[in-house]
Amino acid sequence: MKKQSEEVEKFAAYCRTHGLSVTQQRLAIFEALASSREHPSAEQLHRAVQRRIPALSLATVYKNLEALKAIGAVADVNPLHEQGRFEAALPGTGAGKPHHHLVCVSCKKVRDLHDSELDRLQVHDAQGFDVRAVRVQAEGLCPECRARKARSRA
Amino acid sequence: MKKQSEEVEKFAAYCRTHGLSVTQQRLAIFEALASSREHPSAEQLHRAVQRRIPALSLATVYKNLEALKAIGAVADVNPLHEQGRFEAALPGTGAGKPHHHLVCVSCKKVRDLHDSELDRLQVHDAQGFDVRAVRVQAEGLCPECRARKARSRA
DNA sequence: TCCATTTTGGAGAATCATTCTCCAAACCTC
């Protein structure tokens, strides 16, 4: 368990450096997240941590995830999770051909990205998955948000 | 507008082939989606179509998107939108290094995918975006879901 | 260590996206 406690120490130090206190709950949530090979949802984390801290509330999980995201100790796997996004996919028309996306992490705008090089991607380590589609998502700031940020810095 | 009405005809035919009637609302929703360079949310589509059909309800938008998804005329840009998913990202530890994901479209499980070839990807047509990260998401069926489907076919 | 200040945690309410219910209106087949 040496390895584990080292990680814990690093986490604790990181929190303190960034002005967050190290509570049992926060630590337990981070440990649950770090030791999972999945990418759990807040709900799943809540269930996992409740085995150790039965009184833990779901709001605490969200609040801590938010705080840890703010200092960069936790990441969101997916910047578009708050709303479904759709596209036309009528077979036999231009739509529906697999393509890739540019996502603005600030305003959540999505633009198509056409790139034949990306279309040729192969997944080598599929871990038993039957891969049907490979999607590339390039995340960054769109021109509008870049301009807005530049203006606010001026 | 010849092009436009051809698309509309194709859509109408496709709906009928798949047993869906072609209503004003359904058509308007599809047109709004097909003519958008964005990837709108249900809410955005609702606002757009209301300019033509003021009485349109949001539930109708969702119901139609669902129906059109079922016949393959509309696609979900993102299979993980219903819940946030998190990962540990403590700088200086194994976590936090950018990596890619295998996503099961059936059970929504997410697995890490490590592939140095994917790490080297470049985006050529960034359309003015300041790209910070390129994420590859391979979508398909995980081994468990494959087994489950194979069993239910037997 | 002990106190004062700040931050955190929890219960439950509030909010937002999405789905469901139920019935009248529209559609399709003949």
Place this chain on the structure above:
DNA sequence: GAGGTTTGGAGAATGATTCTCCAAAATGGA
């Protein structure tokens, strides 16, 4: 055009996420 089926709409229900507010815990000095 009648009859059976499907669709559309208003608003309620649901589920995920966030907020509120106060007591408890952590932190930083004397």
